[in-house]
Amino acid sequence: MDRPPGLSVRVKLTLSYAGFLMLAGALLMAAVWVFLLRYVPDRALLTNAEDIPTGVFPVRSELLRIFAPRAAAVMALLLVFGLVGGWFLAGRMLAPLTRITHATRLATNGSLSHRIRLPGRKDEFRELADAFDTMLVQLEAHVAEQQRFAANASHELRTPLAVSKTLLDVARTDPNHDTGEVIDRLHAINTRAIDLTEALLLLSRANQRSFTREHVDLSLLAEEATETLLPLAEKHDVTIETSGDIAPTIGSQALLLQLTMNLVQNAIVHNLPEQGTVWVNTSVRPKTAVLTVENTGENISPRLVSTLTEPFQRSTERIHTDHAGVGLGLAIVKTITQAHDGTLTLTPRSAGGIRIAVELPATAPHTDR
Numbered sequence: 001m002d003r004p005p006g007l008s009v010r011v012k013l014t015l016s017y018a019g020f021l022m023l024a025g026a027l028l029m030a031a032v033w034v035f036l037l038r039y040v041p042d043r044a045l046l047t048n049a050e051d052i053p054t055g056v057f058p059v060r061s062e063l064l065r066i067f068a069p070r071a072a073a074v075m076a077l078l079l080v081f082g083l084v085g086g087w088f089l090a091g092r093m094l095a096p097l098t099r100i101t102h103a104t105r106l107a108t109n110g111s112l113s114h115r116i117r118l119p120g121r122k123d124e125f126r127e128l129a130d131a132f133d134t135m136l137v138q139l140e141a142h143v144a145e146q147q148r149f150a151a152n153a154s155h156e157l158r159t160p161l162a163v164s165k166t167l168l169d170v171a172r173t174d175p176n177h178d179t180g181e182v183i184d185r186l187h188a189i190n191t192r193a194i195d196l197t198e199a200l201l202l203l204s205r206a207n208q209r210s211f212t213r214e215h216v217d218l219s220l221l222a223e224e225a226t227e228t229l230l231p232l233a234e235k236h237d238v239t240i241e242t243s244g245d246i247a248p249t250i251g252s253q254a255l256l257l258q259l260t261m262n263l264v265q266n267a268i269v270h271n272l273p274e275q276g277t278v279w280v281n282t283s284v285r286p287k288t289a290v291l292t293v294e295n296t297g298e299n300i301s302p303r304l305v306s307t308l309t310e311p312f313q314r315s316t317e318r319i320h321t322d323h324a325g326v327g328l329g330l331a332i333v334k335t336i337t338q339a340h341d342g343t344l345t346l347t348p349r350s351a352g353g354i355r356i357a358v359e360l361p362a363t364a365p366h367t368d369r
Contacts, residue, residue, distance in 0.1 A: 009097075010090045017086030018079060025078040029071045036063065096125035100132060112140040148310070160193040199328040202258065206335040211252035215363065218247035218256070218291045219282040225260040226280055229268060237275055238268050238295075244282035247289035249360040251340040256360075259336045260291065262329040263356055267295035271353070288342075288359040297353035305346045305354065309334040333358070 096118050106114045115136060118129035164186055171182045205211065226240050233240050249256075267278040279294040309330045330346075333356075337344045342360040349355055 010087070010094055013090035013093070014083060014086035017089065018082030021078050021082035021086075022075065025075055029074070033067065033071075036067075096129060100125075100129055103132065103136075107136060107139075112136055112143060145310075157193065157196060160189040160196075164189050196328070199332060202255075203328065203332055203335055206255060206332065206339045209339045211255060211339075213250050214253060216249055216251055216253050216256050217365075218249060218260070218289055218360070219244055221253070221257050221260045222264075222280045222282055222291065224257065225264045228261065229264050232265065233268050233278070236268055236271060237273075238271050238278055239276070240264070240268075240278045240280065242280045244280075245284060246365060247282040247284050247291065248363050248365050249289040249340070250363050251360065255336045256340070259333050259358065260293075262333050263291070263293040263358070266329045267293050267354075267356075271295050271297045284362055285359070287362055289362040291358045291360075292355065294349065294355040295353045296349075296351070299352045300348045300354055302348055305348050308346060308354075309344065330356075 099116055099118060103114055103116045115133050116129040117133065118126050120126060167182050167185055167189075171179065222242055222244070226242050230240065264278065264280060268276075271278065276296045278296075279292075281290075281292045281294075283290045283292070334344050337358050337360070340360050342358055345357045345359070347355045347357075
């Protein structure tokens with residue numbers, strides 16, 4: 001925003017220091033003068049009347065003649081001292097602000113790796129500098145994550161488009177090619193691209209927090225998700241066990257249902273080849289409502305677990321089915337959880353598989369009236 005030029009903060013502080021010093025000096029001079037007037041009479045009789053014919057001496061007038069020029073000299077000295085000292089002190093006080101301004105300009109130009117790292121003990125400027133450094137760290141990480149996400153999304157979207165183009169080119173150059181096979185493969189590829197696009201839109205919606213909040217019971221969402229995904233579980237020879245209590249929270253029922261569906265589907269697909277198990281549990285803690293999804297499966301290292309919530313990350317490559325997902329399942333879970341001010345915890349099970357817990361702010365049970 002364009003602003004008209006004005007005095008710098010350093011000049012304003014310098015003038016303030018000098019003005020305050022001048023005011024203090026003037027008050028001191030006034031106090032001295034008042035003090036002297038209390039003990040000096042207006043005119044005093046002389047003991048030796050021969051010195052002055054009138055026999056009296058004007059004491060106050062003589063004192064004023066001597067005091068006034070010296071007081072003026074002191075005030076001038078105070079003015080010079082206030083301006084010079086104020087300019088120096090203002091510069092020292094504003095030095096941290098100059099460093100913060102420099103870092104802000106670097107960040108504005110795209111340099112997010114720069115840090116202020118203001119030395120010294122804690123004060124207002126150092127709190128501001130530390131807060132700004134923390135913001136830069138988070139902003140740099142967010143930008144890097146968005147760049148990785150954009151690159152991965154572009155790659156994931158480009159792959160089905162490239163395969164579709166290849167199939168169409170083959171069908172056009174080879175009239176004897178099986179048209180039905182080409183249509184089936186194009187349908188599968190197109191379905192995957194649509195799923196990916198819808199997942200990206202869901203991520204964007206959750207990130208923007210553009211949803212209506214209402215009372216939601218996580219236990220009902222868990223029941224709905226398990227019933228919907230029961231055919232998929234039977235297909236993969238996986239048993240789903242549900243348990244728990246009413247777990248009320250506030251949020252988007254559609255988004256929280258999507259979160260629950262993603263967790264249960266992920267637990268079914270990434271499970272043992274035969275006789276796998278998924279445990280879905282809801283519970284209430286003093287301040288949070290908890291949804292826990294746990295499954296059997298292969299052993300997963302803690303290092304790999306820490307990356308599973310990143311977009312387009314998959315725990316294994318052993319599953320290649322129509323329900324393998326687009327690599328955004330847990331990323332969507334993480335985004336929805338954060339949009340509801342919750343926490344997401346992933347813990348590998350010692351016997352294999354993973355335990356995922358979603359904690360959301362708890363509310364009192366809601367009853368319709």
